[in-house]
Amino acid sequence: MEKRTRSASGGGILLILLGAILLLFQVVPGLRPWLALDWSWPLIVVVAGAGLLALGLVTGAPGMAIPACIVAGIGGILYWQNATGDWFSWSYAWALIPGFAGVGTILAALLGEGGWRMAVKGAETILVSLVLFLIFGSLFGGLTMIGAYWPALLILVGLFQLVRRVLQPYPTSPASPD
Numbered sequence: 001m002e003k004r005t006r007s008a009s010g011g012g013i014l015l016i017l018l019g020a021i022l023l024l025f026q027v028v029p030g031l032r033p034w035l036a037l038d039w040s041w042p043l044i045v046v047v048a049g050a051g052l053l054a055l056g057l058v059t060g061a062p063g064m065a066i067p068a069c070i071v072a073g074i075g076g077i078l079y080w081q082n083a084t085g086d087w088f089s090w091s092y093a094w095a096l097i098p099g100f101a102g103v104g105t106i107l108a109a110l111l112g113e114g115g116w117r118m119a120v121k122g123a124e125t126i127l128v129s130l131v132l133f134l135i136f137g138s139l140f141g142g143l144t145m146i147g148a149y150w151p152a153l154l155i156l157v158g159l160f161q162l163v164r165r166v167l168q169p170y171p172t173s174p175a176s177p178d
Contacts, residue, residue, distance in 0.1 A: 053068035063108050102124070
């Protein structure tokens with residue numbers, strides 16, 4: 001019961017804050033240049049992600065940082081594509097989505113959910129996402145800086161996996177009763 005009341009209160013506070021900010025920009029048009037962004041439709045997706053994060057913070061649900069970062073990250077990709085007209089980049093930019101989840105995982109861990117092991121998993125997810133982004137970007141011609149050397153990324157990720165497994169302690173099994 002208490003969680004539902006806290007959740008409803010958090011939603012109400014967010015709506016009040018959002019309404020106050022929007023009203024301020026309507027009443028004082030001189031403030032609009034301070035926000036030097038092109039308010040195109042992708043920024044609505046970014047703001048929705050920020051709203052999810054704020055809702056999670058207000059309601060005491062740090063795990064909301066994960067979907068919030070995914071939504072805001074996709075909004076950022078769409079904003080860049082809309083600004084540049086490079087819609088073809090979606091053929092490899094999708095590989096960044098797991099990285100956005102990794103950022104959210106680290107943020108959720110910092111906010112008190114899951115601890116440092118969760119933050120490490122988030123960092124690993126970001127690494128895999130960036131490698132996928134670079135590989136697919138070079139395959140589809142969007143990222144020419146890597147060119148023919150993208151297989152080296154696979155070797156580096158494989159080495160990372162091997163080193164991680166070697167350094168990870170083996171779980172000990174409980175002693176069996178005799």
